[in-house]
Amino acid sequence: MEFRESSLEGMGKMRVLVTGATGFIGANLVHSLVDKGYEVHIFLRETSDTWRINDIIGKVSKHYCDLTDRNKVKETIAEIKPQIIFHLAIYGGYPFQKNSIKIINTNFIGTVNLLSACVNNGFECFVNTGSSSEYGVKDKPMSESDILEPINDYGVAKAASTLYCQSVAKRYSLPVFTLRLFSPYGYYESPTRLIPYLITSCLQNKEINLSRPDTVRDFVFIDDVIDAYFRVVKESKNLKSGDIFNIGSGKQHNLKEVFEIISKLTGYVKMPHWGKANERESDIAKVWEADITKAKEILKWSPKFILKDGLEKDVQWFEKNLHLYEDKV
Secondary structure (H helix, E strand, C coil), X not given: CCCCCCCCCCHHHCEEEEECCCCHHHHHHHHHHHHCCCEEEEEECXXXXXXXXXXXXXXXXXXXXXXXXXXXXHXXXXXXXXXXXXXXXXXXXXXXXXXXXXXXXXXXXXHHHHHHHHHHHCCCEEEEEEEHHHCCCXXXXXXXXXXXXXXXXXXXXXXXXXXXXXXXXXHHCCCEEEEEECEEECCCCCCCCHHHHHHXXXXXXXXXXXXXXXXXXXXXXXXXXXXXXXXXXXXXXHCCCCXXXXXXXXXXXXXXXXXXXXXXXXXXXXXXXXXXXXXXXHHHCXXXXXXXXXXXXXXXXXXXXXXXXXXXXXXXXXXXXXXXHCCCC
């Protein structure tokens, strides 16, 4: 196995692969990579909706490859020979994505296939995307050393993927790392998610249905999330193989706070209808907050946006790009 030394200055010529490139976080990452001049390759499925990256689709190399097809993944990786891999492809992150077999196949088997192919070819940095759902419900801020107690199939699959990546990394001393994301929000986020739902509803003066005002989450702005991906690559030679990092704001907020900030930013004066939206298993949690000490100390990363500032940027973006969501609800 060949693992090339990373030349992180002048990275524009480096070959980068992004899976999940048409999703919310993946699309933001692809936009940033293109802006920085990387040679960007993306995996697509025949059914992929590219609306988030249509404006830059001509600047990336597209590869139609299903991560659950082990042979196709192996062939495509051998063709691309990516130096940096950002793995963001998921299924099951939305309440309506309930197919247990597909959740396991996409998240776990897909990760096994991708990492195995990359190990065969050699690479400089592989960044896996984890989730706070791996932790399950805790009674204190979640730390990377906590026991994983996921409460749904998605959390189980993501936990298995993270542990597999860590196991392979430690076994072969490889530059494989996981960012455990909490609740990212920002540009291009799906309209069915909480924050874009609130923003678009407020901007259009629609009625708003929510579950419960005391539901808590650690919301982290997309600009900070993308910065974390780049920090991992930059610091990769200083990290331990298999390292895992929480990426959140380090502070939880409840739904009532989020609604009040957005309504103030948009001039929305109606009251939401509490109890009119379905609850999720994790809504019972009293604490859902990231301990980001490790990311601060080792990655030298910390969030730059408090919730109010991130939401202000988000509202401004949605005001300019509301047309992108006309047929997405």
